[in-house]
Amino acid sequence: MGAMSGRTATVARRLSASLTRPWGGARAPGEPPVVRGWLPYLGCALPFGRDAPGFLQRCQQRHGDAFTIHLMGRRMSFLLDPRDYPLLFKQGDALSFTPIAREISTRAFGYRSVYSSGIDDHIFRETYSRHLRPGVMGPLAECTQERMVEQLHRELDALPVDDDGWREVELLELVGRTVFLAGVVAMFGRGPVDDALYRGFVRFDRQFARLAAGVPTRLLGTVARDRDMLVDALVEPWPEASAFVQDRRALLAPFVDDRESARVRLSMLWASQANTIPAVFWALALLLDDDAAMTVIRDEIDGAIERGTDGHARLPASARARLRHLDSAVLESLRLCSGGISIRSVQQPLELSLVGGQRCALRPGDNLALFPFLSHRDPEIFESPLEYRFDRFYSERGAKQFTKGGQRLGFALMPFGGGDSMCPGRFLAQSEIKMFLAALLADYDVATGDDHALPGFDMSRAGLGILPPSTPLHIRLRPRTSRS
Numbered sequence: 001m002g003a004m005s006g007r008t009a010t011v012a013r014r015l016s017a018s019l020t021r022p023w024g025g026a027r028a029p030g031e032p033p034v035v036r037g038w039l040p041y042l043g044c045a046l047p048f049g050r051d052a053p054g055f056l057q058r059c060q061q062r063h064g065d066a067f068t069i070h071l072m073g074r075r076m077s078f079l080l081d082p083r084d085y086p087l088l089f090k091q092g093d094a095l096s097f098t099p100i101a102r103e104i105s106t107r108a109f110g111y112r113s114v115y116s117s118g119i120d121d122h123i124f125r126e127t128y129s130r131h132l133r134p135g136v137m138g139p140l141a142e143c144t145q146e147r148m149v150e151q152l153h154r155e156l157d158a159l160p161v162d163d164d165g166w167r168e169v170e171l172l173e174l175v176g177r178t179v180f181l182a183g184v185v186a187m188f189g190r191g192p193v194d195d196a197l198y199r200g201f202v203r204f205d206r207q208f209a210r211l212a213a214g215v216p217t218r219l220l221g222t223v224a225r226d227r228d229m230l231v232d233a234l235v236e237p238w239p240e241a242s243a244f245v246q247d248r249r250a251l252l253a254p255f256v257d258d259r260e261s262a263r264v265r266l267s268m269l270w271a272s273q274a275n276t277i278p279a280v281f282w283a284l285a286l287l288l289d290d291d292a293a294m295t296v297i298r299d300e301i302d303g304a305i306e307r308g309t310d311g312h313a314r315l316p317a318s319a320r321a322r323l324r325h326l327d328s329a330v331l332e333s334l335r336l337c338s339g340g341i342s343i344r345s346v347q348q349p350l351e352l353s354l355v356g357g358q359r360c361a362l363r364p365g366d367n368l369a370l371f372p373f374l375s376h377r378d379p380e381i382f383e384s385p386l387e388y389r390f391d392r393f394y395s396e397r398g399a400k401q402f403t404k405g406g407q408r409l410g411f412a413l414m415p416f417g418g419g420d421s422m423c424p425g426r427f428l429a430q431s432e433i434k435m436f437l438a439a440l441l442a443d444y445d446v447a448t449g450d451d452h453a454l455p456g457f458d459m460s461r462a463g464l465g466i467l468p469p470s471t472p473l474h475i476r477l478r479p480r481t482s483r484s
Contacts, residue, residue, distance in 0.1 A: 028361065028363075029361070030351060030359050030360070030361035031068065031360070031361045031362075031363075032063070032064075032066040032067045032068050032077055032360055033063040033064070033067045033068065034067070034068045034069075034070070034075075035059055035063070035067060035068065035069045035070070036069075036070045037069070037070055037071075041072065041073050042072060043069065043070030043071050043072065043073075044069045044070060044071055045071055045072050048069070048071060049460065050459070050460070051459045051462075052339075052371070052373075052459065052462035052463060053339070053371075053373050053374060053459060053462060054459075056078060056080070056371055056374065057374060059078075060080050060374070064356075065079065065080040065081040065084070065354070065356065066078065066079055066080070066081075066084075066354060066358070066360050068366070072213065072214070074365075074366075074367060075363070075365070075366045075367070076343075076366070076367040076368075076369055077360070077362060077366055077367070077368050077369065078368075078369050078370070078371060079352075079354070079360070079368070079369075079370055080370075080371060080374055080375070081354070081355055081356070081375075081404075082372070082375040082378070082381070082404060082409050082411055082412065083355040083404055083405065083407055083409065084352075084354050084355050085342075085370050085372075085375075085410075085411040085414070085418070086410060086411065087352050087354075088342060088344055088368060088370055088418070088419065089418055089419035089420075091344075091350065093347060093348070094346065094347055094348050094350045095344035095345070095346060095347065095350070095368060096344060096345050096347050097343070097344055097345070097419070097420055097421040098121070098345075099345040100343050100344070100345055100367070100421075101421070102115050104212045105267055107211055107212055107213075107214055108208055108211040108212045108267075108270075109227070109263050109264075109266050109267045109270070110227060110231070110263055111260070111263055111264070112260060112263075113256055113260055114252075114255075114256055114260060114263070114264060117255035117256050117260075118255055119251065119252065119255045119256075123251065124248070124251055124252075125424075127244065127247050127248050127251070128424035128425075129424075130244075130247065131242070131243060131244035131247065132244065132424050132425055132427060132428055133427060134321075134427050137427060137428055137431075138317060139242070139243065140186060140187065140242050140243075140244060140428065141317065141428060141431050141435075142317070143186040143242065144182060144183055144186040144187075144428070144431075144432060144435070145314055145315070145431075145435045145439075146186075146314075147181075147182035147183070147185045147186045148178060148179070148182040148183075148186075148432070148435055148436060148439060149308075149310075149312050149313075149314060149439050150182070151177070151178045151181050151182040152178045152182075152436070152439050152440065153312060153443075155169075155174055155177055155178055156169075156174075156444070156477060159477075164478070165478045165479070166476045166477065166478045167476065167477045167478070168474055168475070168476050168477075169474070169475060169477070170472050170473065170474050170475075171281055171284065171285060171472075171473045171474070171475050172277070172278070172281050172468070172469060172472065172473065174475075175277055175280045175281045175284070175436070176198070176202065176277045177195075177198060178436070179273065179276055179277050179280055179432065179436065180198050180201065180273050180277065181193055181198060183272055183273060183276070183432070184197070184269065184273070186242065187241075187242050187244065187245060187268070187269075187272060188234065188238050188241055188242070188245055188265070188269070189237070189238030189239050189240040189241035189242070189245070190238060190239050190240050191233065191236070191238030191239070192233050196229075197229075197230070197233055200226045200229045200230055201226075201230060201269070201270075201273065203221075203222055203223065203226045204223060204226040204227055204230060204270075205270065205273075205274050207220045207221070207223040208270070208274065208464065209460065209461060209463070209464055211223065212464075227266070230266050230269065231259065231262045231263055231266055232262075234262040234265040234266055234269065235258050235259055235261075235262040236258075237249065245265065245268070248264070248265075248268070249261060249265075252264060271423075271425060272425055272428075272429075274464070274465065275423075275429065275464075275465040275466040276425075276429045276432055276433075276466075278337065278466040278467065278468040278469070279333070279334060279337065279415075279429065279433055279466045280432065280433050280436050280437075281468070281469060281473075282333045282334075282336065282337040282466070282469075283329065283330055283333040283433050283436075283437060284436075284437060284440070284446070285454060285455070285469070285473055286329075286332070286333050286336070286388045286390075286454070287329065287390070287437075288446060288447070288448055288452075288475065289388065289452075289454050290388060290390060293329060293388075293390035293391075294441075296325050296390070296391075297325055297326055297329055297390065297437070297441070298441050298442075300323050300325050300326055301313075301315070301323070301326065301437065301438045301441055301442055302442060304316070304319035304323055304438075305319075305438055305442045312439065312443060313438055313439055313442035313443055314435075314438070314439070315434055315435050315438035315439075320431055320434050320435075323434070324394055324395065324396070325390070325391065325394060326434055326437070327393070327394075328390060328391050328392060328393040328394040328395075328400075329390040329391075330430060330433050330434065331392075331393040331413060331415075332388060332389060332390055332391075332392045332393060333388070334413070334415035334466075335376045335382070335392075335413055335415065336376070336388060337457065337466050337467050338372065338373065338376065338414070338415035338416075338465065338466055338467070339373045339457070339459070339461065339462040339463065339464070339465070339466070339467040340372070340373075340414075340415070340416075340417060340463065340464065340465040340466075341369050341370065341371055341462075341463045342369065342370040342372070342414065342417045342418055342419070342421065343367055343368070343369040343370075343421075344367065344368050344369075344421075345365075345366075345367055345368075346362045346363060346364055346365065346366040346367065346368060347364060348364055349361075349362070349363065349364060350362045355405075355407075370414070370418075372411070372413075372414035372415075373462065375412075375414075376413070376414075378404065380404050380405070381402050381403070381404050381409065381412055382402065382412075393413075415466070416429075423465075440477075442480075443479065443480060444477045444478060444479060444480060445477065445478045445479075445480050446475055446476070446477050447475065447476045447477075448473070448474070448475055448476070449474060449476070452473075454473070455469035455470050455471040455472070455473050456469070456470040456471070457469070457470060458470045
């Protein structure tokens, strides 16, 4: 048994070492080190899928800030120095996000004919700037806030109350139901938005990473039925749909049938909910873990809210852009919880000049990626980067600046990606976070149990955006005795 254990341990060490060893003889002059992994085709998929940050950090320590990994039959090169990040967004036609978006959309949402329909993708994308940017998203944001306040108090009023007036609830469940049910009604209209739709979305979202990676639906439990159920719900136009949804529906109508159009709306549904829900969770969870931060943020909110005829708090649009401590707290929570990858497909031979002086050659068909999760934790950029500091991004005027190697960074914080793939709903999402915090903290005292421990991050979602919590977090709520 001892000999067998020794041989097993030796094999395990060799396999582990092979996962970060450049090998294979395929590296051309000027190309970064290649990490092929041990398994044919899968390459580095297993360690990358288990813990992408840890795996990439080990590769960085061994090979430097630029290297290539083999992943599911593809070569993916990473640039991990944030001073090199602009290179991903400044190569014009040489680097494109379009093939990546089409592949993920086809796999995850089941698109069949949108990309061959003849619709002008540029015109379609312009709907984002017409409806989701500051100055024009007002009607959608205000409708979202009204629905959110209604749904939040509906959820809280349904909770049992103990002898001291406290209600207890799991935080992600409270946030998920409130943000989803309110946000879907505000964007898509008053249709069949109920608990069954929410549960189907949660199940679909749990499998999204595997769907996007190309895992067949037959291997993913109920995901095919859940996706079909969501598409079915989005086929018919709902009463009171937002102008954003109506605009996009009208653009699609001449090119695809209603069901294909509903698949596009499913992508909009996922994009508007999958990252906003965990972002709201972390914004509140991290505040609950810092009494000083909670005091400052609550005071700032109390001084800005208005109350409707129902007596509940709302955060007026004029205040959302000037609550600088709240802005900073939201950005700090996003710094810690964002785990997205910015990625482009290499369309032609390309050689990049990196900030360290080395050259990085890339082949057509490669993917080039950034992983800001690691630079968000770089102590040269952010002092004590693992600490939550609610005022880290506070500035009396303008945006706080950060540097590395004496160079000011244009991409120090990247929770929403960058370039033409930057999340078009980022302004609405940040407003939703602020509106939820205002509605809750203005009307309720919120606390955690004595044995409270802040959850870790679910690293299996690395690459998709905001990392969900790895374990539940129960909170207690009680109406505030003194309110503004």
